[in-house]
Amino acid sequence: MSRPYVTAIVVAHDGARWLGETLRALAGQSRRPDRVAGVDNGSRDGSAGLLAQMFGNANVISLPRSAGFGESVAEALAKLPPGRDEWIWLLHDDCAPDRHALEALLHAAEQDQKAAVLGPKLLDWIDRRRLLEVGVTVGRTGRRDTGLEPREFDQGQHDGTREVLSVSTAGMLIRRDVWERAGGLDPFFPLFRDDLDLCWRVRNAGHRVLNVTSAVAWHAEAASRRRRRIAVSGDHPRRLDRRNAIFVVMANLPFGAMLWALLRNVLGSAFRTLLFIVSKQPANALDEVVAMGSILAHPFRLMKARRARRHGRKKGYIRIKRLMTSRWAAYRRLTDMVQSLIAGEAPVDSTGRHHHATTPASPEDEFAAVPHDSGAVKRFITRPGVVLMLALAVVSLIAERSLLGGERLGGGALVPVTGGAADLWAFYTEGSHDLGLGSAAWAPPYVAVLAALSTLTLGKTWLAVSALLLGSVPLAGATAYLATRHVIPAVPARAWAAGTYALLPVATGAIASGRLGTAVVFVLVPLYASLGTTLLSAERRRARRAAWGLGLALAVGTAFVPLVYPLFAVLGVLGAVAFGGGRRGVATSMAVALVVPVALLFPWLAGLVTDPGRILLEAGLHDPALVDPALPAESLLALSPGGPGLPPFWVSAGLVAAALAALLMRRQRMIVAIGWGVALYGVLAAIVVSRISVEGARAWPGVPLAFAGTGLLVLVGLTAHRLTELRAGGGLRRVGATLVAAVAFSTPLLAAGHWMVNGVRGPLVGDAPDVLPMLAAARTANGERTLVLKGSAFTVLHGRMPLIGESELPVASEARTRVATAAQGLVGGRGGDAATLAQHGIAMIAVAPPFTAELTKTLDSQPSLQRLSLSEFGGLWRLAEPVTRVPAQPESVLHLPWLWAQGALVLLVALLAAPGRRESAGESVEAPAAALAGA
Structure with missing residues (x-):
């Protein structure tokens, strides 16, 4: 081949801080360009002088500040006659190529005769190990995709020459004849996405675009990272980038694919706008709306661009489609964006870049974003947090094997689960409830x-x-692991603490007994601890946001278990007094956290005030058989709340032993005192709760013991490094530290092993029977009801199985007393008052198993009853007395207005609690306990 002729063009705009190094790198190329040209776009920082000094005044063109990159290159080429076998090498003023970059690009072009555009591997200007691009692709929504993880280092994992959809104009090498036939860079794109549009048109013409990783260049990305003022357009950089992204896709896709992409862009843009609003980024939300609006508001401009690109578009799309981002990857990227916003980080949005430089979290320190390649998948699933959650999920699946695959989950405190979301919404929004006795x-x-x-x-x-x-169990492990990120610095100690917490007897007992309320609160308690410590220790703005989030989470927990509120309120007030004395706004933030649940739950909480005993009850049924009448002291010391499904004492004794060993440490006494203070507070609360009877059943002390367990686990986790120091001391200290560590480590292993071997032992089953016989459901009509008897208890149903929560509705005491008296008369053979039952709309009597033959004879002997069916699954009798009337439902007061107000309050609190942009690294994010540990 003849020696290719290379023309290098450098375009500068206020880039003097980078341009000097770029020009030196160009001059030091192992294969120098045959001619060079410089273009300065109205620089005010001496960039024009640097170009003239290097290239000579005759080889430098001056253009106004409003000139775009494509216009600048076109002006330079207009003054340069084409050479034989000419290539154009484009360089930004903030892009410094490696010494062998041009040589490597030309060598790759010689190897592939169809290659018309080639680009180097781009690395970060400052952190020279970090990858920026090894080729770029795009999705149907315009989402720029480099295929790299955030802040991925170059270790040769992407090396090789490969075909890509697009390469950057920073270091792009392109044949001049192809450039001219394609029309060069479209002047409509003064900045951003002009390279994508050019490469797309080049590929439609039948040529190839290659990324050559043996050619390396370092790029500062000054425009996209806002490191200099952009004068080429009046639009904000992000807004301009987003508009160009959508426009390129809409202009280059075939008609059918373009229509589908347009719909996805409109819906996706609306969703991203909502996410930006929720994350308190109104400027980004406005950019998203304006960018999408500028496309929709100028349809003729898009039509003109499509006409100019019609040649080869459909045929080229067949080849390009395989290089575009897959639909699954697009959804995955959207998930990344949501995760970034939830974490309070700068989002990686449609531009494919972080808007703000942030310090990345340690990869072993979090549940990271969804990976992009097989290597990333391996790194993702081997992170301690992910391994912990997967292990707990496997343990749970094995232990809960008897509950899986059934038709209906129920038993114990859990009402058999029936109905769907629409049924629950209808139940919650109804002003009056036509169920039971109304x-x-x-x-x-x-x-x-x-x-x-x-x-x-x-x-x-x-x-x-x-x-x-x-x-x-796995959810609690995940929240405990994440919540202790700033409290327990050592990752192994965090993983141990999270796994031990997740497998506490409270969790296994709640599952076995069907205690949905305790299970939800058990997952939330680590979140309470994390948000509470942030409220007490962070700077004022972050603490106030934590207060709103804590209030919302506390409202959710209180809705399931009302006892959560007073338990946390005591700790919150004490914490504010102890740690907030020297910090402004701590008292106000704690007040916000405690007022929010009251405001959100006010109408329901007002009912608890009139009947305070219900504060000790949780969501679900209250069966006395689910609670030990006299809980032994050793159970409370082992954090075991009593009832079915609990492990023996020795399973959790290791945690208590490790916490007792911490008392012997001379240092970190404040941490030990705080941890044991919280633990003793939880145990004392559990003792009080377990001794109180409400509605004929003792309250279950699971939630107070969850608080106690949290205190012990944080205590042991924070003092774990002292065990390492003691082991290094030798002698008896080494033996004692090793013994304590072994005992502590055995706790989660013993708990998991015992649970897996024995499974779920309790009243909760996967195939809960129908409470209401099918015959009764079929025969009741016109509002008629069925009285269901089970032992001495009864309930009234209306033509269907009860929904979750319906059994907890209070009814008029007079009506319930009259029905109870009549039911007792039927069961006792005293000739129950059938007329009383008929007056309350009851037409059927159902007896749930187990029942005795004597009860059957008693009911059969009643002249007011007629047996319809009898089997081992239950019996059904019909009242001979006709239903005289179905009681009218009581009227509700101000129900609908409050529902709207409640919804507005929830939305407002969620917006106030939503994370904004991540604070600077200098802000304190440590919890009080962590601060004490450092002291």
């Missing part, structure tokens, strides 16, 4: 939480309940 009371607020989660699970309430109850 009620106008407010539905329990946790029903709204379940309805929302059921909506997210496509209306499947059973799936939402299963995830919360059966998945509470």
Whole structure:
């Protein structure tokens, strides 16, 4: 081949801080360009002088500040006659090529005769190990995709020459004849995405675009990172980038694909705008709206661009489609954006770049974003947090094997799960409830939480309940691991603490007994601890945001278990007094956290004030058989709340032993005191709760013991490094430290092993029977009801199985007393008052198993009853007395207005709690305990 002729063109605009190094790198190339040209776009920092000094005044063109990159290159080429076999090498003023970059690009072009555009591997200007680009692709929504992880280092993992959709104009090598036939860079794109549009048109013409990783260049990305003022356009950089992204895709896709992409862009833009608003980034939200609006507002401009690109578009799309971002990857990227916003980080949005430089978290320190390649998948699943959650999920699946695959989850405190999201929403929003004996009371607020989660699970309430109850162990492990990120610095100690917390007897006992409320609160308690410490220790703005988030989370927990509120309120007030004395706004932030649950749950909480005993009860049924009447002291010391499904004492004794060993440490006494203070507070609260009877059943002390367990685990986790120091000392200290570490480490292993071997032992089953016989459901009509008897207890149903929460509605005491008296008369053979039952709309009597033959004879002997069916699954009798009237439902007061107000309050609190942009690294994010540890 003849020696290719290379023309290098450097375009500068206020880039003097980088231009000197760029020009020196150009002059030091192992294969020098045959001619050079410089273009300065109205620089005010001496860039023009640097170009003239290097190239000579005759080889430098001056253009106004409003000139774009494509216009600048076109002006330079207009003054340079084409050479034989000429290549154009484009360089930004902030792009310094490696010494062998041009040589490597030309060598790759010689190897592939169809290659018309080639680009180098781009690395970061400052952190020269970090990859920026090894080729770029795009999705149908214009999402720029480099295929790299955030802040991925170059270790040769992407090396090789490969075909790509596009390369950057920073270091792009392109044949001049191809450039001229394609029309060069479109002047409509003064900045951003002009390279993508050019490469797309080049590929439609039948040529190839290659990325050559043996050619390296360092790029500062000064424009996209806002390191200099952009004068080429009046638009904001992000807005301009987003507009150009959508425009390039719309202009180059075939008509059918373009229509589908347009719909996806409109919907996706609306969703991203909402995310930006929620994350308190109104400027980015405005950019998104304006960018999309500028496309929709100028359809003729888009039509003109499509006509100019019609040649080869359809045929080229067949080859280009395989290089574009897949649909799954697009959804995955959207998930990344949501995760970034939740974490309070600068989002990686449609431009494919972080808007703000942030310090990345340690990869072993978090549940990272969804990976992009097989190597990243391996790194993702080997992170301690992910391994912990997967291990707990496997343990749960094995232990809960008897509950999986059934038709209906229920038993114990859990009402058999029926209905869907629409049923729960209807129940929650109704002013009066036509169920049981009728009620106008407010539905329990946790029903709204379940309805929302059921909506997210496509209306499947059973799936939402299963995830919360059966998945509470891995969920609790995840929240505990994440919540202790700034409290327990050592990752192994964090993983141990999270795993031990997740497998506490409270969790296994809650699952076995069907205690959905305790399971939800058990997952939330680490979140309370994390947000509470942030509220007490962070700077004022971040603490106030934590207060709103804590209030919202506390409202959710209180809705399921009202006892959560007073338990946390005591700790919160004490913490504010102890740690907030020297910090402004701590008292106000704590007040916000405690007022929010009251405001969100006010109508329902007002009912608890009139009946304070209900504060000790949680969501679900209250069966006395689920609670030990006299809980032994050793159970409380082992953080075991009593009841079915609990491990023996020795399973959790290791945690207590490790916490007792911490008392012997002379240093970090404040941490030991705080940890043991929280633990003793939880145990004392558990003792009080377990001794109180409400509605004939003792309260279950699971939630107070969860608080106690949290205190012990944080205590042991924070003092774990002292064990390492003691082991290094030798002698008896080494033996004692090794013994304590072994005992502590055995706790989660013993708990997991015992649970897996024995499974879930309790009243919770996967195939809960129907409470209401099918015959009764078929025969009752016109509002008629069925009285269901089980032993001495009874309930009244209306033509269907009860929904979650319906059994907790209070009814008029007079009506319930009259029905109870009549039911007792039937069961006792005293000739119950059938007329009383008929007056309350009861037409059927159902007896649930187990029942005795004597009860059957008693009911058969009643002249007012007629047997319809009898089997081992239950019996059904019909009242001979006709139903005289169905009681009218009581009227509710101001129900609908409050629901709207409640919804508005929830939205407002969520917006105030939502993370904004991440604070600077100098701000304190440590918890008080961590600060004490450092002291």
